[in-house]
Amino acid sequence: MNYKLFISMLLFTSTILSFEDKKLIFIYNAKSGLVNEMIDFAHKIVSPETYECNLCAISYNTFTKKKRWSDYINSLPIKSVFTYKNKVSFLDKELSNLKFPTILFHNGAELNEIISRNEINNINNINQLISLLNERLDENGMKLKKGKDKNITEQEWGKKLTPEEFHILREKGTEKPFTGEYDKFDKEGMYKCAGCGTELFSSVTKYDSGCGWPAFYEALPDKIEETADNTFGMKRIEITCENCGGHLGHVFNDGPQPSGLRYCVNSISLDFDAEK
């Protein structure tokens, strides 16, 4: 083996592969010159039309979901590495057929591709990327931390929440229609659980359903739990916050395309964060 190559391999493996920790490795086509490689990777996938230009420093700022992406990566219980194909072209013989960009998972013993270039090319937005990553990490035995606020007692919730919030979130109440703060409300930003602060819906998917409560046609991936609710002689699907179990509202099949769903949510169950 070429001596220099051996040294570079050693360096590469010691920086990326030698730890026994589980690790996500994002590899993409070309070095962009930007400082934040993590943001760069997501930006290139979800905003290819603005990315490939000579004014990347400007287009970079158009990637408005960068906080969502960085929050997600930082929330993972494993380390993420972002790198370029020219740094890994000599990787492993078994991986030499990889097409870039690609996402690899190192489970502590071996390295496997978990999201291929073809799949990446079909990703249109950051939520799809996050959803697919969650799915693949799950398939690879990574139990992502879920429901960490489900151990909070009702007594503790009583101290944490206002009486109205407690009634809706913990006692599955419903606010009067056309009275909620976010019913007629169309600012851009993220809607979070009023109980635990978990982001649940993006304003991008909010629409005016006319039903008297805030409505969304899509929830953020893996943030909502659905349960059959047959109270009041109706067959409905209750939606709750995946993290804290707080009651949000119901989901119906009469929403607009592309999902055909209507997540009908109490304003009191939500807090709003304007887009920064």
Ligand SMILES: [Zn+2]
């Ligand atoms: Zn919650």
